[in-house]
Amino acid sequence: MADVHASIGAEENNDMTFRQGARDCIPTLLGYISIGIAAGVVGVAAGLSALEVVLLAVLVYAGSAQFIFAALVLNGSPAAAIILTTFIVNLRHFLMSATMAPHFIQYSVWQNIGFGVLLTDETFGVASGKVQLKRGVTASWMNGLNVTAYICWIISCAVGALFGNWISDPEAFGLDFALTSMFIALLVLQLDAIESTKINHYIRLILCIVILMVGFSFFVSSHMAVLLATILGATIGVVTEK
Amino acid sequence: MNVSLSMLLLIAACAAVTIVPRVLPFLIIRNLKLPVLALRWLSYIPICILTALVVSNVLGESGPLSFDWQVIAIMIPTILFALWTKSLLFTVIIGVVLMAALRFFIA
Missing domain, CATH: 4.10.860 (DNA Excision Repair, Uvrb; Chain A)
Structure with a gap:
C-alpha cells in the first residue's frame, strides 16, 4: 500500500516534472533520430509520399511497424496482410501497457489514453525503470517523456523522407546499434534495482x-x-x- | 506530397490496430483490482521483454540459428560499460562509437 500512497503524493514531487521527463528522454533520442530518419528514407524508397511517411509517424508511431509497412507496400501485399502484420508486430505493447497501467490508475481516463497512445519500447524501458526504483512516476513526468519522444520521432521521420537522398548510410556510423545498446543499458539498470x-x-x-x-x-x-x-x-x- | 485515399485508409487501419493494444490495458486495469499473482507476473515483463528485444537484435535475418556477430562482439563491452557507469546515455553513445569503430576497421 505504501507504493500507492507514494505515487499519489508524487504529484508534488519536484523531481518528477514534465521537464525532468523530457530530460530523461534524452538518452533515447539518438535511437529515435537514427531509426526515424531510416524509416523516412525507407518509406519514400518504397514509393510513399513524404506526407504519407509523416502520417505514418504521427498515427502509427512505431519504428519496426513502419519499416514493415513500407516493405509490404513495396511488394504489393494486400491491405489485410499489412494490417494484420502491423497488429502482430505491435502486440508486445499490450504487455508493456498492462505493466505500466497499475501505476497510473489515480489519473483520469483521458490521461491514461494518452499514456497508452504514446507508449513505445523506449519510453516503456525508461518508465518501467523509474517505476522499479520505487520513485512515484507522475503524469507530468510521463507526458514530458512521451511528448519529447513523439515529437522527435515525427521530425526524424520527416527529415528522412525529405532529405533521405542526401543522408549517407547511418549504419556506417553505428547508429543502428543505438537501439540495441539502449535496450542493453535499460536491462542492466533494471537488474541493478533488484534486491541481491x-x-x-x-x-x-x-x-x-x-x-x-x-x-x-x-x-x-x-x-x-x-x-x-x-x-x-x-x-x-x-x-x-x- | 499527396496522400491517396486508399493509403490514408490503410494508415488509419494500421493506426487503429496499433493503438487498441496500447490503450486497452490502461482502460481495463483502472476498473479492475488485479490479483497479486497477476501483478507479480507483470513485474517480470520489463526484464523479459527487454531481454527478448536484445536477443531479437542479435539473431540474424538469414533463418534460425544465424547470429549477427558484429552485434554480439560489441554487445559484450557495451554490457560491461553499462554495469560500470549505470548510465543510459553514456552506454548508448559508447555502443554506437564502438560499432562505428568496428565497421570502420572491418571495411
Missing part, C-alpha cells in the same frame, strides 16, 4: 528467455518470438520464484 537475494533468479530467467528466443526463431517471426518468449518467461519467473 533475487538476482540469481533473474539471471536464470534471462538465460531461459535467450534459449526461448533462439528456439522460437525456428518456428515464428522475430516479433512473434518476442511476444511468446516474454509471456512464457514471465510465467516461468512467477512459477520458479521462492
Whole structure:
C-alpha cells in the first residue's frame, strides 16, 4: 500500500516534472533520430509520399511497424496482410501497457489514453525503470517523456523522407546499434534495482528467455518470438520464484 | 506530397490496430483490482521483454540459428560499460562509437 500512497503524493514531487521527463528522454533520442530518419528514407524508397511517411509517424508511431509497412507496400501485399502484420508486430505493447497501467490508475481516463497512445519500447524501458526504483512516476513526468519522444520521432521521420537522398548510410556510423545498446543499458539498470537475494533468479530467467528466443526463431517471426518468449518467461519467473 | 485515399485508409487501419493494444490495458486495469499473482507476473515483463528485444537484435535475418556477430562482439563491452557507469546515455553513445569503430576497421 505504501507504493500507492507514494505515487499519489508524487504529484508534488519536484523531481518528477514534465521537464525532468523530457530530460530523461534524452538518452533515447539518438535511437529515435537514427531509426526515424531510416524509416523516412525507407518509406519514400518504397514509393510513399513524404506526407504519407509523416502520417505514418504521427498515427502509427512505431519504428519496426513502419519499416514493415513500407516493405509490404513495396511488394504489393494486400491491405489485410499489412494490417494484420502491423497488429502482430505491435502486440508486445499490450504487455508493456498492462505493466505500466497499475501505476497510473489515480489519473483520469483521458490521461491514461494518452499514456497508452504514446507508449513505445523506449519510453516503456525508461518508465518501467523509474517505476522499479520505487520513485512515484507522475503524469507530468510521463507526458514530458512521451511528448519529447513523439515529437522527435515525427521530425526524424520527416527529415528522412525529405532529405533521405542526401543522408549517407547511418549504419556506417553505428547508429543502428543505438537501439540495441539502449535496450542493453535499460536491462542492466533494471537488474541493478533488484534486491541481491533475487538476482540469481533473474539471471536464470534471462538465460531461459535467450534459449526461448533462439528456439522460437525456428518456428515464428522475430516479433512473434518476442511476444511468446516474454509471456512464457514471465510465467516461468512467477512459477520458479521462492 | 499527396496522400491517396486508399493509403490514408490503410494508415488509419494500421493506426487503429496499433493503438487498441496500447490503450486497452490502461482502460481495463483502472476498473479492475488485479490479483497479486497477476501483478507479480507483470513485474517480470520489463526484464523479459527487454531481454527478448536484445536477443531479437542479435539473431540474424538469414533463418534460425544465424547470429549477427558484429552485434554480439560489441554487445559484450557495451554490457560491461553499462554495469560500470549505470548510465543510459553514456552506454548508448559508447555502443554506437564502438560499432562505428568496428565497421570502420572491418571495411
